[in-house]
Amino acid sequence: MNADSVCYRTFSPAGDGGKTVVVFPDATGDLQARAAASGEPLNVFVEAGNEASLGLRVFTPTREKGSSDSAGVAALTWWAATRPVSDLMTVSMGGETLDAQLCGGEWLLRQGAVVVEDVVGDLSVLGLGVRPAWTARTERPNFVVDVPDLAALDAFPANSEAIRVVNHETGTTGLIVYCLGGPARADVSFRAFGPLRGFTEDAASSNMLACVIGVLGHLGRLPTDTNLLKAAQRMPGAPSSLSAQFEVTASGVEVWVGGRADLQPQGTVLPVSDV
Template sequence: MTVSIYRVLSEAGEGGKLVAVFPDSEGNLQARAAKAGAPLSVFVQSASLSEVALRVFTPVKERGSSDSAALAALTMLRTELLDVAEVQMGDEMLPAQLCGGEWLLRQGVPDVTAIEADLSPIGLGARRVWISSLGRPNLVAEVPDLAALDTFTPNAEAISALNRATGTTGLVLLTADGPRRADLSFRAFGPLKGFLEDAASSNMLACAVGVLGASNRLPTDTNLLRAAQRMPGQPARLSVQFGEVGTGVEVWVGGAATPHRQS
């Protein structure tokens, strides 16, 4: 059966993530994923008007969930779905909604705490930062502009030590500056999570947006943002919808998935 490769959350057709979407879940899924030619493969187990069940694999193992995989599958299934749906991946059930032609997934309401920390080991000095959590706490720090964000050179050992010292598992750097009409730009690091830098991270962006909400810096004339993720050589563009709830800011993150090729 034909497998469709999608480029998800790309910036002007470049970067983002490649996801192979299979319309069925028959046979040896791991073997099929290994042959797909993409870092992620998603298999559609079932689909109705409002519910989709997926299984996600890398070329070497099954992965519990992936927002990028879900966005690719939802895009392929668009004509079979309502504008709102529930997506099941592993033990997770994620609400999804179509907004402006792009699918968004509910990330939740980040729990945000401001602290003072010495970021000198990663070259940023002492400053006010935030711990923002959606299940796993991330350290969020702001840099002055896009140039400072783009020239930051990550050191896995130093970032890991900083995360351990602050009781966090990842690091997000953000700035209000952005290219091509982006409202904010960010980079996401997670050596303690098994990667140095992620190219497209919905969860870590949601944590950063939670910080903006806690700091009263979200716009009041719109509930939509465009975010540029700036991993060198692999840029991504993500869309955010936010709204105030009793305990903070509820955040949905998603973006475009475009056909790349079929095989």
């Protein structure tokens, strides 16, 4: 990491896990080369911004990425640490413009209203037999299934070929497996798989958590005394902790998801400057 950038760990439950994001305060020069030189998998460049909006470009070491909630949360955290900002922001990246809000010291990004449909299928290929399940989406549809407890969730095998079969048969692009409860008083725990999207398992997926919350709303299992939930994402070796805010509406459950972004020790907050 260079002196012209800062590094954040997003959605980390206890100093590890989550995702590491390098934030660059400008978008000049060869952005791909700068991203490759950072040594980190996610890199976000601030193109423009003011007290109510932020324009970003996101890169992996090898390509420009579309939008990334982890990158958005890291950039918002840095931006708010260097100047006064509104608690309500808009973030533009990858051709999308997302609403963001500061909630309890954490930035949350709007995922939208989740549409849920009931499914009953033979999930023997996943080792789950014939059982109820759901499709849930804000944009791309995911297949959602529950398991009884955290032990069953952690033991679920990441079998890409079996997951592809289920996705093809159900017209979905991802698989989400969840259970209620979890470590550190989490309300829900889940794992997120996407071999059809080019990854076996994701360490921190805001949109897939939104789909889980949509299913809970569909089943009438959301709490009535709060509109906030804590979630544990359980990718083996890379746990994450996410926060969600929800509102039950006539068109589905409206969900915002985000979490903490912690400045890493080797980084320092850069001086305030206009971008």
